[in-house]
Every structure is written in structure tokens, then in C-alpha cells.
Amino acid sequence: MRVVRIRGQLVLFHVLTLSQYLSAREDQTAISPQNCSLRCVLQGGPDCEYCRINREEVEINHGVTTFGGCIPLPCSFFMVGQDSVCKHYTHAPRDITIEFLADQNPEYDNIIVSWKPSVYGIGFLRGFQVLLQALGGSHTACQLFLFQSNISLSASHAQRVYQSDPFYNLDLGSRYVVTVMALPAPVPEDSKDFYSRKDFSTQTCPKKNGLDHCKTDWYPKYTDVQQIGPDIIVTFNLAPPLLGIDRYFSKCYGDGLKDYTIKPDVTRNRTHSSYHLEGLKAGSNYTCEIAADQTDAVRKVFNVQVKGHKRETPLPLATWLPVAAALAVLLLILLLAVSSRKMCSHWIKRKEVFEAHPVSSGNDESVSPITRVTPPRLLICYCSDDGPAHVRAVMQLATFLQQYMATQVFLDKWDSLRLAEDGVLGWHCRRIQESDFVLVICSRGLRRALGKSEGGTSTAVIALIGEELGRAKATGRDISKYMAAKFEYSEEEDIPLELGFVSRYTLTRDLPLLFSHIHQVALYSPGAYLQIEHITQEGSAKQPAWAALEWSIHEAGMALSNHQESSGGEQDLCDARVGV
Template sequence: MWRAALVVCQLGALAQSLWAQEDDVPAAAVTPQDCNLDCIRQGGAGCEYCRITRSDIKQALGFNSIQAFGSCIPWPCFELLGEEDPQICRHYVQAPNDVKVESVHEPKPSSDTIVVSWKPSYYGIAFLRGFQVSLQALGGSTIACQLFLFHRNLSLPATHAQRVYKSDPFPGLSLGTQYAVTVMALPVPEEWERFYHSQTFSTRSCAEKNGLERCKKDWYPEHVEVQQEGAAINVTFNLAPPNLGIRSYFSLCYANGMKKYTDITPKSSKNRTHHTYQLDGLQEGTNYTCEIAANEVDAVRKSFNVWVLRIQKEDATTRHVTPSLALILPLCLAVAAILVVLLAALVRGRPRLQMKSVHVRPDNIRQHQEIASQEEMVSLPRSRLTPPRLLICYSSFDGPAHVKAVMQLGAFIQQHMATQVCLDLWDSLGVAEEGSMGWHCRQIRESDFVLVICSRGLNHRHEPPEPEGDDEGEEADKGLNFGPHAFSSHAAARLVGEEVGRAKARGRDLSKYMAAIFEYSEETDIPTELRLASHYALTSDLPLLFSHLHGVALHRPGGYLKINNISEEGYAKLPAGAALQWAIYEAGMAMRAKRPQTV
């Protein structure tokens, strides 16, 4: 008896191993079929997994779907399958998983084609009626959508959760672009979540699809060779193919704060595949980091290193000293004799010369010394490896002209004052992810300095409208046409004022916090707490702001710091400075126009 039981156990184990082997064999992917809606509704055998076209939508509903949405419509299960039995579209189906995106062959070199694949979820698979796949470019309005349905009599078993289903190709996608793909399980219930799976992907770049030799935007020199012959540094690189139309290149080398820019224009008559150019003016014993690229907008740069070796000159001098000694020695003796004769003549004629004293006024000497001392250079300290980080807070109650002036100030400081500027208007995505106050609190902690642009609106306190009466509520709504984060920087500015007050009460350093006003604002616009910190009037105090940010003294014994780009007279000569000057002028006009209305 026990032998029979043992045989049965062994047969069961063998059967389980065979079933496991069968499960491990990957099933072929299920691709869409061409079938009509009548076949799907009647449950025909040849309509297991069908694509729905715009013509099917028109036949079933009597109108064409929106061109941008392809064959997708709202509530496709109820509209196309639920007329006879609405209950089949009221069950829970969880989102697909293992969503993958693969590129397929696309004959056009300027676009890409992808196919989406996925697996259905175990949960609710028996009630699964189909899938809807949508594709949208990130930051754009391009939308493509595909709809796939099972016939009404099909009920998938749990084992089909390992099957891979595929979409039709999505053609004509832009190269090097990010897209978001969403795979939705049908039916779509109102009261449940997790019925779709969404992820982002990037299409292939031009170089990945067509090869580097066919892409002007992505091309860069792949082969760079550096050779030093004496004091000359020769660099050889491969030229771009003639079909790309690249005629000139540039090279940039930098080390220890020094930069060397070289324009390169090869002559196609000499060599069409490689070109050699010479780097001049490099210091011996210095390791340079160099970049070379085509002279095109946003060209990809190839980096390489150049180590300039020191030239040994001892051997050359010793070889030339011996043969020339016989010629130099007589020449030196002749020169010495001439000098002796001239010296004797000067000594004899000295008593005959009349001494003439010249009286020099002491104030002229001091003036000359002051002029010489003012021309001395004052170098910035190099202890900081990265530029200081500055957070700018402001009030948006003074209108868009004031906000524009703040933006232009941030751009000028970042371009010409060696400072990294943090502004909420430049990081909308980060503000949306963290929340406006969360973003500002983190920036206050991480920034080296915080600058509050004070204006008349900074002292404005927003009060919610009282719910008494409909007219008052409507008037309040008219004055609040801002977004949910419109006053976030205004609240952060008041938060900085509270931080300054606490730091002063605890005896801590206040150099991190600063306040500033534009020409159209008054010093009384600075809140009381912020007057404890350093405050400046812009744009006349740009040098003082630069001194605060970099910790350098504008004046010292024998010298002073002057930078033409940020002086009161010279900043407007720069494009960013002219834009800042004009923005301040427009904001001042807008502020003066508002004042009679608010009095």
C-alpha cells in the first residue's frame, strides 16, 4: 500500500515540474486584429483582441471622434458594449503592469516610431473588456490615442495575466523628445482608483536612430589627438561630413581662471577628413581642460585634456657656449675699454656742470602716489569654490511691472555679479512639486544670502472677503484673479522678516539677510524687522551689493574696487543692465499711475 502512495506522490511532483516548465515558457505577444464592432458585440471567435478605428466610432455613434484623440472616446465600454447589458461595464479592473516602450523601424530620418506593450493585472481580469493607450508630448499639446476591445463573451482566466499585449505603432514622433504614455484598463469605473498605468519615456535621438554622421545638431569630433613639439601644441581632430554643412569650429581651453578661445576654419582643399590646428599662449607646466565643437548653436562639445610640458633648455645652452666663447670674449673686452674711456671723460667734465635744483611740491608727490595707488587691482578671494547662492523674495501686490523688474534684477545679478540666483518664477516645476511655502522654506535654508525686494505692496495684508452679501463677495472675487501661489513670495518675504527679528533677538549674525528698494520705492517701504539687516537702494548700490555677496571691501588703504559692469554709470551699457533699467522705469510709471487711485 505504501508503495502505491509513493508512486502517486512521485507522479504528482513530476506533473508539477512539467507545469512549471510550461509556465516558464514565454507566451507570444498578442497583437491587435482587424475586426468590426458587430463581431465584437456578437462575440465572434475571430474577434478576440480588436483595434477600434474612427470609422467604427462613426458607425456606432453617428459622429466622428476628435482627430487628436484618434479612436478614443469617454466611457468606451458603456458606449460600445454596454447597450444590451450595462452590467459588463460595472466591475473593478486594476491597472496593467510591466508597461514597456520599444522603438521600431521608421523610414523617415526626422521622426521615430514606438510600440507599447504591457501585461494585464490579476485583479478583475475576468471582467476585462479591453485597453486604451494614450500618448502625449510633455509640455506640448500633441495627443495620440488607441482603443482595443475584447468581444463581449470573452472572460480571461488568471493565467492570461502573464500574456503580453501590444499596441499599434505610434508613428511620426519627434526625435529626442519626452512623452508620457498611459495604459488604461477597461471598463473605467467612477468610484475606484488604480485603473491605469502611466510612465514617461524619451524617443531616440537623431544620433541613436540615424548615426552621428547624419545629425548636424548632435555631431561632435570623436577623435582628438594632442601632440607637443617644443613650445607648439598641435591638436588634430576629425572633420564633420560634407553633407552636414559645417564649415567652422572653435576650441576653448581653461585652467586656473584663464581661458583661451581659438577659432578654427579648415581649408577643404587640403584635407577633408582631418584638420590640425595650433594652440598658442598656454603656460608651461599647466594642465588645461579643453573643449572642441562645431561653430553651431547648441553644438555638442568634445572634452579633452592638454598637459603643457616644460621645455628643458640647459642642453641647448651648453652646446652653444663653447664655440661662441672665442667670439664673445674679444667683443666684451672692446666694450669694457669704451666704457672706461667714457667714464673718464665724464669724471673730468663733472666740475664744469652747473648744479640746478628743482623744487617739487609735496602735495604733487602725494597726488601722484594717490593716482598710482588707485590703479592697483583688488582681487576677489578664492576661498569659495562655487558662486554664492542668493534667494530673491518680493511682493506681487504691486503688479506685473514690479515682478518684471525683479526678474530683470535676478537675470543681471546672475549674469554679471558671479552669483547663482534662486527665483520662484524660474522654477515653476519645483514650486508645483513641493508647494510654494515648502519651496521657499527650503531655499531660505540652503541659500547663502536672502534678498527681499521691498515695495509698497509688501506692507499690504490680504484679508479674505466677508461672506455677508452677494455683492461684496463678487467684488472680492474680482480683485483676486491670481493663481493659488500668487502671493507665495510675498508670504516668504514676511517670513524672512520674522527670521531677521529672531536672529537679532538671539544675537546671531544677520549678514545672510538683506533688503533692497528700487528707485520708485521709498525707504519707508522697508518693514521694521528688515531694517535691522543691510539694505540697499538699487541700482545705485549695486557695487555695495556685490561687496556684500562676495565679502570684499570696496575701499582699503591704497586702493579701491571698481567694476565697470556694475557701476551706476556702466551697468546700463550691458544688454541685461539696459533691460533692468527699462523694467525699473516701466514699473515706476505703473506705480505712479496707481498712487492717485489708492489715495
């Protein structure tokens, strides 16, 4: 009798365990929206447990709250006669995930958003609202989902996964933010606890379609350099015919800048082509790059070492070689005696520039990336609306660039006399024309200034840079003169749309990349890499100037954070609604 009782308990235990497992599996299965009408939701029909609500189906009445283009109806609209329920609201959803859908369109991405409800206040949950916004763009999409009016969820339903409808035609390689809001929302809306946000990026074109199907991302992967006598021949792989690329360009930096235009003959070879590097000096090292002749094309970087070559000399001429050598030595001594002062002065100037920015390579070869005696001229533009701490960080950056990155910096704070003579806008116009590079420090204050009808000098300067970039893009000219940067406390959306096509950097993390851009050198090459003293993590610990720059950026971030907290929650909630 006792054995039978034990067996019955074991069977009951297994049945309960299996039921719990099946219940958990059921809760983890994503619940998709149903295609039902608003009337079915209000009447509480059995086929309307979780419904999508089309905007055209909702009649907008007085007092309806809008949120980013969606129309979440007030709680009293669904819970007639149950005012006590409408006094509560559930907390923000959790575990937001983004799933990319497989499709045949190579230009866009499609996604589905999933989430779980919060256990707090789940008994009063009436539905969800999902808002999708493009960071730095105008794309906005919204979906509204409601439960039937007589449903009441329990704490166990917090493990359920709910899905949105698909969001279609999202641009590849773009940043988006999705906001999932629990309904009913608090009235007044003085809390962030009822919504959750998640930033994500869509797939890049190469990741979705493969590199050979992306014109703007394609670059030659294969390069082979051969020297036959004095001739330097470079062979590279051509772009697939479907991309329609028929011209290429190449540049070499070393003993000056060498430009090459390449027009392959595809009738002879459809996969590879070769071209000659002319005008390179024997015994010199060059950093070269090759890319499709397209705007903002990705460039393939490679190194070229030109070796000396010997020419065969006729036998009778060999008897004159000792005499020629002696004459050459005498001539060399004479030239050295005459021009010693000029040469010393010249090399002293070069020594001062190189000592201001020593460079060491990752292998034993001596690589000197700076090939110009005069440093490049850099104009720094910024907005002072973020406060004095932000301005101090900009000035500390300018000091560091000029002292340790061999760069001549133009900053309005350093040129007050000329600024008074020309005026603020006139000074910026002249410095933009005189500078080799223009670096715009992007911040929240700059973004807000551009959003005002009267943005002042910052708006005028950005508009001027935008016009210059527009003309360069229209004529196919290089736009590498202009760069955008942000400190670590700023966001990607702080970068203006006018600078959407220029190179962007986060400081101080990307200082080596900024150095590479300004001095036009490659940080990496086959078997070697450049380590620039003072601006790498290894060398920065020894420099007080680096610590001062890091500390000024930290102070500016703390000051900006304290200012936002003291401004109250209403502005942050407004920002969350409009996606600022």
C-alpha cells in the same frame, strides 16, 4: 499489474506537465490587435476576440466619456441587458513594457506597448485604452482595443501579454509617458486603480544611428597637442562630410579667455586638421575645448600645459649675461619696493576669494580653476506659488552658492529696497542685464503660473528670458548664460518650454556641474579630476551648511506632498488625463 499502473501514472504526469508548459508558453506569447469592425465586436464574432477600434468608426453619442482624445464607450453599449456586469470594473493593467521597432528612418523612433491584465475583476474586462503623451510637449496619440461582447476571461488569462499597434514618428531623445487603462472604467471616475502609467525615453540619435550621423551630437573624439618651440599645435578629427560641418571653434581658459576660429582645408586632408594656439603664456596651464561651429554643439575638453622654451643666444652675447642678470636683480628689487603695497592688496583680495572656495585636484598637480578676482554674478529666479518652504529652500541655496561656491548671488528677498524702487519686473530686467548667469528654479507652481492667462510676474520674467534666448539663438550667440534647475521633489515637465535648450541641473546632486558651468572649468581631464571642497559627497558631510540645504529641500518636498494629498484625488485624476 502494479508496474503497468505505475507506468500509466507516469505517462499521465508527463502529459499534464507538458500541457501546462505549452499553456504557459502560449500565455506568454504577445497577442496583437485584430483588424475587425465594431459590428463584429458587438455581435461577438469568432474572428473578433481582440480588436482595434478606429476613431472614425465610432459614432459619438450623448454621455460618452472622453479620455485624452480616445473615446471609450460606456459598458452598457457593449453589454446590453447585463447591467450587473457594468457595475464592476477591472483593476489597472500591469507589467507595461516598451519595445523599439527597427526602421530605416533616422529622425524618429517607433514603439509597441505591451502589458498584462490584472487578475482582479478580469471577468468583467471589456478592453483597453492606450494613451501616449510627450512630456513637456503637445504630441498625443491614443489607441482603443475591445474584446467581443460575449467573451469572459478567467484568472488564468492574467498571464497573457497584450500588445498595442505601433506608435510612429516619436522624436529622438525625448521623454514620453504611456497610460494603459482597463475598460470599463469606474463611473464616477474616482479611482486611479483602473489605469497604469510608465515613463520612458526614446533613443538618442547616437544610439540609434551612430555619432557620425548626428549633427547636433557630434564632437571631435581625437585631439593631440604638441609643442614645437613656442608653437602649440592641436590636431583633431573632422566631422564626416555627410554632416556638412565646415567650421569649428576653440576656446582656452587660463590666463584669460582665448578664442579661435578654425576653417579646415579639406582639399589637403579630409579626416584631420591642425591649428595653432596663439597668445598662450609659457609655464601656464589651460583648459581648452573644441566643437563644431553650430548652435549648442557638444564640446570636447582637453588640457594644455605650455612649457618654457630656450632660444639659442649668439656666443658674443654670453659675456653680457652676468651684467644683465645683476641689472635685472637690481631692477626687480626697486620694483618690489615701489609696488609692495599694491601687490599685497591685490593678493589679499585674491586670497579671500580662493579661501572662500578651496579647490583640490585628484592628483598631485595644483590646479586652480578660478582665474578671476571678482566672483561671477548669478541671478536666481523662482516662483513663490509653491509655498514658504519652497522659498526657504531657494534662499538656502542662494546662501550656499554665495558662501561656498565663490558666486555673487542676486535674489529679490535680499534686495527689498531696490525692489521697491524699481518694481518687481523692472528689478528683474535690470538684474538680467547685469548678471553673468541667470538660474531659473523650476517647480510645479511655476508651471501652473505659466499655464494661466494672467500668470503674474513669473510669467513675465520667463517670457523675458524666452525673448533673450530667442534672439541669441537667431543670431548664433552663446546661450550658456541661462540655466534651468529643479529640486529633487520637482519633475522634468516642470521646466518651461522656453528653457528647453538651456543646461538643466537637479539639486543638490548636480552642484559640482553647476560650479563647473558658472566658473567655466572642466571637472575632468586626462589623468585628473577636480574635487571641490564643500560641494562633493566627501566634503559635504563636514559642512552644516550642506546639511541645512539638504534639510530645507526635504522640508519643501514634504510640504508640497502634504499639500497635494490634502487637495483631494480629483485634481490628480484630472492631471493624469491631460498629462500635466
